[in-house]
Amino acid sequence: MPIIKPKHWTPKGVASLEPAALNAIRENDNNLCVVASAGAGKTEFLAQKADYLLSTGICRAPHRILAISFKSDAAKNLKDRVRQRCGPEFSGRFDSLTFDAFSKGLVDRFGALIPAPYTPSPDYEIAFPGFRDWDDFLKRHGYPHLSGKKLEQAVARCRLPIATLNPKNPEWKDVLTRFWAEYYRDVNLTQLTFPMINRLVNYVLSCDPRIVTGLQATYPFVFLDEFQDTTFGQYDLLKRLFLNSDARLTAVGDNKQRIMVWAGAMPNAFKTFTTDFDAMQETLLSNWRSHPELVEIQHAIAVSLEATSAKPDAKRVKDVDGDVCAIWAYDDPVSECEGLASWISAAINSGEMTPEDCAVLVRFKPDVLERELGPALASHRVRLRNIARSPDGANIAIQDVLTEDVTQCTMALMRLGALQKAPDDWHAVIEKLSLIWGLAPDNEAEQEILQNQVSSKIKDLRAFMAANTPSNNSCAVLVQSILEFVGEAELRVTVPAYRRDKDYLRARTGLTCLLKESAEGGTDWATVTRNFDGVGQVPLMSIHKSKGLEFHTVIFFGLDSGTWWSFKPQDSEEMRAFFVAFTRAMQRVYFTSCRRRGNRLSYVDDLMAEVGVERVPGPTPD
DNA sequence: TCCGAAAACTTTTTT
């Protein structure tokens, strides 16, 4: 790949980038804080910046870019986008990881250097204690008066070794010492949680500065995605690694979408970062997601969160008639569900949106709404999909089943068998199998054999599908046959998360159970795969799960004091949740409220009224 | 075992 001069670089694969994005791409003398509001194209910006650094040789081999995200699918998306923009040769030096995967990698490489008694056994296991387990620990060791939640926080925040700790209450020192000791002795294996791994990495870096120097030499450029959600431990690690180094950090995110403080995110990550790392600020002003009328309302909410919020430039064209936003008032939950169901069904039937384009969001307990709205929609022959629900017989949410490696591999082959055309799946299967079977992508002879094997397997699958109608049994047989072809052992070796039987089986059971569910009432295999993928179903989820997603139409169920008992105006976590829900919509957003559940939220109502959003009687079945 | 009062819980990611 030829190296180009920085002044000759232009964005790839997109028509144009806004000036702030171009500035933030070319600015590499300072650390950067990039404020990217909803729909600003964060992933695209990071991908273009990666392309700039790699293709101009500013980040030259063997130097690499480290990109850290929170969720594994965000890390994966970014990696894919970078590959699309600058090709496999350059994107090979783009390491897109979650914070946890990055930290675990360091413990796996340098765990032996962690001083006793904190040295983990090499075959340690990852633990996910529930809130119950923390309380139990305290009770077992004679601290029933302390709260498990506090212990969880203390473990995540206290640096190692505990001996150097100087807490206000000396009891905590004993508790933490015992906690770390128990995790190492309780079972034959060391058990670690991710916050513990974070603390261990920090400890080993403080003991051996050569590791820090090594990482700084490898990564002169670091990207930090969704920075507003950074936890104390993660930020502490970041400082340990890159503060006062030559590494250039680019933190991207949006304070207004900070809805994880209750779960341990820093309340002021951007401000702290800007001060500590002396970062320059750029603000992305485009909104590629929503049309001008919605952006106008979003801006009013944004200003109530941060008075200085800049007004985004809406790039989406409005393509619906009528009001794009309203608060629908109902008297009781039954008419609320029935009115909503008939509205959704009418909008689908008129062709203005497909079911999967229209999301129903709730603040919490999607299961409860699923039981009420599900049957109402079913009577209009519209299916509702609660993505947080576990399929019958499985112990993993539908949403997570879809992103599992075992699912993506199996379903790609399944679609190739069931559907007329699935070009993306062909490439995905070839790429995945090359990796799993350890074949070189540039060895033509090997690739040809691989392609022939896949073609012949697809023929087998088609024959099976022609001879067997979808049923519990035929679904199980298909999954088994595909996994035998792929090789379960080989697949599991390439996915670290599948090392333990329990974790692999959880994913595989989820896949099988969701497939069986998707086959119910289905007469053909094409329908089964579409059901599996959620095509033709209205997605239902919490606001938190909707973060990062977008939909043609968003319906937020329950804008009332019963749902938002703790609502505080201005810059509160609740108001930010409201903002996140609102900004998921491309074309329109409606809220429902119901008198039986509580009063109207007067602060939100007033704010909405100022920008012309009316509270109106909700649609009713005719 | 039952009853009423009090407390807890609601939003989540991660190999």
Next chain:
DNA sequence: AGTTTTCGGA
């Protein structure tokens, strides 16, 4: 705020 779980006393 409203629902669910837990706990103590009978």
